[in-house]
Each structure stands twice: as C-alpha cells, then as structure tokens.
Amino acid sequence: MINLFFFGCLGDLAKDAPTCIANLEPDATPQGIRQMMKADHPELFKALSEPQVLVSVNKMIVKWDQPLFEGDELAFLPPVTGG
Amino acid sequence: MKDLVCVQADDFSLADEYQRLRDINARVGAVVTFCGLVRDFESSAGEPESKKPVNYLTLQHYPGMTETLLDDIVMQAKARWELVAVTVIHRIGTLAPNDQIVFVGVASEHRKEAFDAAQFLMDYLKTKATFWKKLTAEGGEQWLDAKSSDSDAAAKWGEDSHD
Numbered sequence: 001m002i003n004l005f006f007f008g009c010l011g012d013l014a015k016d017a018p019t020c021i022a023n024l025e026p027d028a029t030p031q032g033i034r035q036m037m038k039a040d041h042p043e044l045f046k047a048l049s050e051p052q053v054l055v056s057v058n059k060m061i062v063k064w065d066q067p068l069f070e071g072d073e074l075a076f077l078p079p080v081t082g083g
Numbered sequence: 084m085k086d087l088v089c090v091q092a093d094d095f096s097l098a099d100e101y102q103r104l105r106d107i108n109a110r111v112g113a114v115v116t117f118c119g120l121v122r123d124f125e126s127s128a129g130e131p132e133s134k135k136p137v138n139y140l141t142l143q144h145y146p147g148m149t150e151t152l153l154d155d156i157v158m159q160a161k162a163r164w165e166l167v168a169v170t171v172i173h174r175i176g177t178l179a180p181n182d183q184i185v186f187v188g189v190a191s192e193h194r195k196e197a198f199d200a201a202q203f204l205m206d207y208l209k210t211k212a213t214f215w216k217k218l219t220a221e222g223g224e225q226w227l228d229a230k231s232s233d234s235d236a237a238a239k240w241g242e243d244s245h246d
Contacts, residue, residue: 005145007143007145007213007215008143008215008217008226009215009226011143012226052229056145056148059145059147059148059151075145075148077145077213078215078226079228079229080209080210080211080212080213080214080215080229081209081214081215081216081226081227081228081229081230082142082144082173082185082208082209082212082213082214082215082216083119083173083184083185083205083208083209083212083214083233
C-alpha cells in the first residue's frame with residue numbers, strides 16, 4: 001500500500017479522491033497514479049497535470065516516472081506560497 | 084546546535100530571537116533579522132494593481148518535508164557565506180493581519196554576510212519550502228497563487244547543487 005497526500009489547492013479538489021492505493025502495480029509511477037484519477041476525478045487530474053505541480057516520494061522531490069514501492073508516501077505539491 | 088529551524092503555530096518574540104543570536108559567542112559582530120507579517124490585502128499574481136482584502140490567512144505545510152527543506156536552505160546559506168548562526172521560524176495555522184508569520188535571523192562576524200544570507204534565506208524559503216497560504220475574505224476562501232516576482236528573486240542567486 002502507498003499513501004497519497006494532496007497539498008494546497010489540490011487538497012480541495014481531492015476531497016473524494018483515494019488517500020491510498022492498496023494494490024500497487026509492479027511498474028507503478030506517480031505519473032501512473034495521476035492517470036488513475038482521470039476517469040473519476042477529472043478536475044483533480046487536470047490540476048495535477050499543470051506543469052508547475054511537483055511530486056514527492058517519501059518527502060523528496062522526484063520525477064514523475066520514479067518507480068514506486070510498497071510503503072512509499074506519495075505527495076502532490078502545487079507551487080509553494082510561504083514566507 | 085547554533086542554528087534553529089522551527090515550524091510552529093505559536094508566535095515568536097523578535098527580542099528573544101535577536102538575543103539568542105547575540106549570545107551565541109563574541110565572534111558575532113552583526114545580526115540581521117527579518118520579520119514577515121500578514122498584510123490586510125493581497126495582490127493577485129500578474130495583477131499587482133488589484134488588491135483583495137484579507138480577513139485571515141491559513142498556512143498549511145508538509146510536516147517532515149518542510150523542516151528538511153528549511154535545514155537544507157540553511158546549509159546552503161552557510162556554504163555560501165561565513166555565518167556564525169542562523170534562525171528560521173515559520174508559523175502555520177490561522178493568522179490575522181499584522182500577525183508575525185516568518186522570522187529569519189543571521190549572525191555573522193561582518194554585516195555583508197548577514198545581510199546577503201538573510202535575503203537569500205527569505206528568497207529561497209518563499210520558493211522552495213513546502214508552505215501553502217489560503218486567504219479568507221468576505222466569506223470566501225482562496226489558495227494563493229505563487230508569484231513570479233518571488234521565483235525571479237530566488238533565481239538571481241543561481242541554481243544550487245541540491246536541485
């Protein structure tokens with residue numbers, strides 16, 4: 001199982017989206033997880049597809065084709081606005 | 084540990100934080116501090132002339148990742164300049180106009196390093212640390228957009244080796 005986190009504006013769009021993926025495919029990637037949202041959560045999928053959205057695995061920024069493993073924590077990060 | 088990185092809901096005292104940096108050792112010849120406050124208006128990204136009122140801001144962050152990123156930003160500042168100590172405090176939760184939101188303090192032997200490092204820390208923090216602001220005004224809520232002026236400010240320091 002991997003846990004999913006959606007931050008900032010993505011959290012509002014992900015209210016009904018899954019918070020975990022129970023059965024991880026062997027070749028799963030963040031890109032693939034994003035694609036899974038397309039049918040049931042089209043607005044979230046559109047927002048996740050914005051070029052400025054970053055993805056992290058286990059709290060490290062990674063590329064969208066990073067392989068995912070059991071127990072990973074996957075987070076989708078819109079542009080930050082702290083300070 | 085001379086450096087201090089904190090993400091907290093509680094307010095902070097500028098006087099206490101200044102004193103901590105001042106007291107670290109007698110090598111300290113300069114302390115530069117910066118406090119960011121919540122404004123009662125927000126300009127839209129790309130429309131600097133349009134100002135929206137702000138009743139309050141809600142700050143979200145990614146626990147664990149934010150602290151790591153802030154530690155990394157402090158390390159980068161210490162690699163670029165000779166600094167005695169650095170403090171970064173960022174508040175989370177609900178904040179009202181005029182509340183303190185962020186503190187950056189830098190102690191060094193000479194002023195130039197402290198001024199430059201404080202500016203670098205703020206520029207990097209604004210574009211790299213995992214914080215998100217939601218604005219509440221007149222009954223409505225809205226996540227703030229990132230500003231290109233902030234990414235331009237960070238870009239002027241050049242790319243770091245950690246990206």
